[in-house]
Amino acid sequence: MRETLQLLVQAAVDQLIASGAFPADVRNLIEISDTKNPDHGDYACNFALVASKKIGQPPRKIGEMLAETLLADVDSPFEAIDIAGPGFLNLRLKPAFVAGFLVDILKAGAELPAARLSSSPSLGKINVEFVSVNPNGPITVGSGRGAAFGDALVRVFRAAGYDVDPEYYINDGVNSQQMRLFAESVKSYALSEPFPENGYKGEYVKDVATDVAAKFPTEDLASKEVGWWQARSQELMIERQRSDLATFGVAFNNWFSEQSMHDSGLVTESLEKLKANGSADDECYRAEVVRDGKEEHLEQKPEEAGPLWLRSTKFGDDKDRVLLRSNGRPAYIAGDVAYMESKLGQRKYDKAFIILGPDHHGYIPRMNAVCKALGYPAEKFEIIIFQIVRFLKEGKPAPMRKRDGNIYELRDLIDEIGANAAPSATKEEQQRVGRDVARFFYLMRSHDTHMDFDIDLATKQSDENPVFYVQYAHARICSVLNRAAESGFVINAESVKPEVYELLTHPRELALIKKTMDLPMEVARCAKDYGVHRLTTYAVELARSYHHFYDACRVIQADQPELTKARIAVCQAVAIGLKATFELLGISAPERMDREAPAPVANTES
RNA sequence: GCGCUCGUAGCUCAGUGGAUAGAGCAUCAGCUUGCGGAGCUGAGGGUCGAAGGUUCGAGUCCUUUCGAGCGCGCCA
Structure with a gap:
């Protein structure tokens, strides 16, 4: 949904660039963000603030031009665009535009996390x-x-x-x-x-x-x-x-x-490769980076003859490392060298990640050095420390x-x-x-x-663990959908006419649909910065949004079959979102949860 | 000594350079003749460790500093 909005704003900005009102170098400054306060509309855009300097106009003036362009189209999804505070564009969406995304969610199904406009088949x-x-x-x-x-x-x-x-x-x-x-x-x-x-x-x-x-x-x-x-x-x-x-x-x-x-023999081959390209040798010295205040310089210290050295200091490490001990036995890092060669050379991965605990963070410079010494671009290898x-x-x-x-x-x-x-x-x-x-x-x-x-x-x-809160939301939806099916309501993406979605106007319904549509963006962000923990926060927020909806909007109402259908579609969409999120977290999506008395705990109170 | 990471509510932790910093737990007060009350509504609780800087704007970025954890082998 943000992506759709971003493209709309982009088009408007491009239009203004074409007309000469804006310089061309502002076209990459568009961001669509959440609003914490409902008074600020559904989404906000800070373009006017960040582009002010380059355009040479005050933010509010830019905002007005942009808002006018965005609202010019009669099919515009915007109900209103306010310019608030120092120059935020507060975007208020037409309910039908928001509700229309239900069709996309139902069609995407389990593929919802990957449902992005710009996604390519394989990265x-x-x-x-x-x-x-x-x-x-x-x-x-x-x-x-x-x-x-x-x-x-x-x-x-x-x-x-x-x-x-x-x-x-x-x-x-x-x-x-x-x-x-x-x-x-x-x-x-x-x-x-x-x-x-x-x-x-x-x-x-x-x-x-x-x-x-x-x-x-x-x-x-x-x-x-x-x-x-x-x-x-x-x-x-x-x-x-x-x-x-x-x-x-x-x-x-x-x-x-x-x-x-x-x-x-891969270990031997890999070491030969390093020797051949000058990254390793058995000269009688060891290099080390020495820091003197803020200055640092490379120092070569004499060593006994014997070991084969990886000159990792050439590649950003703070010490050279022994590959083969004086007795000829390979050091542990020799295996790491071969392993890198296996991943990036033999098996041709586009990128290799290693996830390590905090006690291994000292490996980062030396492993990066191994990658570079073998002749691979630094971007092909990354250590992530938890x-x-x-x-x-x-x-x-x-x-x-x-x-x-x-x-x-x-x-x-x-x-x-x-x-x-x-x-x-x-x-x-x-x-x-x-x-x-x-x-x-x-x-x-x-x-x-x-x-x-x-x-x-x-x-x-463990009864208080939020995992039960999010799973309960899923079980609750399943219960409602089962009850709906018993009453003869069977819904899928094709069976509901678009007009029906226009019945969805309650703020909690719309907030719920918006939250469900956030999943693809959350996934994209996690893949970029590895912050997968945000998916637990997202799961809690989506579950909470559903509980809010459930509290305010009765789903099954025999006297309002069209509204019932629309709300069932909402339930199905949220079930898709929750289940997909659980799948990413590796937890189950129970269709029912039966409360059970907790295990007896020894009473230690007097 | 050098390096990496962290410091946000009583506790455990979220927080895209944006508007009045959030959630769970804990504490207190409420909500149900209807789809699952493992739910919902509300209250109290904060010098974002400290000090400078960058800018329209800093919990977030930079520097310094204090505190905590971890790492600095011809071990694996």
Whole structure:
């Protein structure tokens, strides 16, 4: 709807440019924005303010010229255009123009998020890597934020017209010391051997040990080397991660193995490429950016001979990085180099994203350097950092280090919420509820802000979670539509004559239609700045707008069949909008919700 | 020390450079002979950490500063 208005204003401005009234360089300054105050009309345009200087006229004068041009057409959708305040154009729309968008919504259906005038078939092929937990631990509630965010972003990118591959990077390098220690820990549990120093503790390690023993009952486990244990432990751990993520509603197209690049020779090839283009060498120095006050300069420090250096300082990093250690073993970043080559070179993605937690923000300069060193444009690679989640249990920060045995897993969170919100439901139903609440909770906050996750609040008081508010709106619509169908009202985009929509004149009806039509714009914005959390706000606003409408406008009225049809169309449109939004957030759209007594809580009051 | 991120109501958080800064929770007061009351209506609650700057206009952009979190390996 804004896009339509924008084009109308654009046409008017172009007309004034053609007539010589405005200079040509003002034609890109048009923006259509919301009005917070209903006195300010349906939408506002600040063109007169921003163009004032270039046109050399006072804003109100420009506003008058523009308003006159816009209102000249008898078919104009504007009921009135006021010039207010310092020079805002307050656009007041004819109700029939607003109501007419219902047809577009009903025709678009599930494609509503992608329904933009300027959308093209495909904007490119992109890769989004996220979660990528090392295969020595489970998916924690901390990783849950990255999972919820990354998955929602993937869904938004798809709706925005990209061809997206979500990908999980498996850190399965056989030379990893961490993985070796993990395998030794599993082995010691399985065989009741002495526990390795700084080994991995926790129930999940015992689970893996038990599973290995159960899976290979006839093997002589005691005689197996650590490498054997590492392969099996890792496989079981990845399977557990995959299963937990599936429960959370997250599915990856690719599970990409680090080791596969060592095996295939891609790592070696990629390093050769860097050496050939001068980005890597084994000279005996290390470069580092040194800051002296505000000045900075590159300093070369002598080093022992041996390692192969990535001269990442040439590409904006603050230090050179070791690719091959003095002993010839590849450093971790060698895998990253090959992985970049795999994505941008071999697989030819137009862009590769990596979504990382805040503890990895130091990787940004070096990974950008890797991208450039391999000869790819900087725009083809981007790291998105989400901020830390602090988990509170009983009012205190809940530690969840991977070696203290006290891990709060994502699956635990899902189960706890579900068990509390729907105590007598089936396991599957509980997991659906737990997933919906947890995802919504994670996504309510901007990925770029620190957040507190009060575990007790999310479980014990999950009844108050706004996710139920938005889902209830959907269930309520379904109930009304069912009732309408029983009364013989069956509506689709073709069956209602346009004149019927002119019956929709109530402010809450029109506000509801406008809000539903905002979805494509919201999706476009999210795809641009990755702020997918706005979709939760949007869902709440759309649900609220529906509840307002429901409160003021009775839908089914036997004595007013035409109005009833029109309002059913409104309900259907909102159902489409809500369901599409839920789909983007990865939560379900229940058609009915039955209240259930909350789980009994131990009474600790005296 | 250097770098990244954040600071908005009692709490958790929204907020396209725009008009009188919003929501949920919590607190208080109301609403139903009709489509689902998991709803609706209203009230109280704010020096947008602080100080400068940019401009018609700053919670939003820039600089400085205070506070909080995180990161700075020939680990992965």
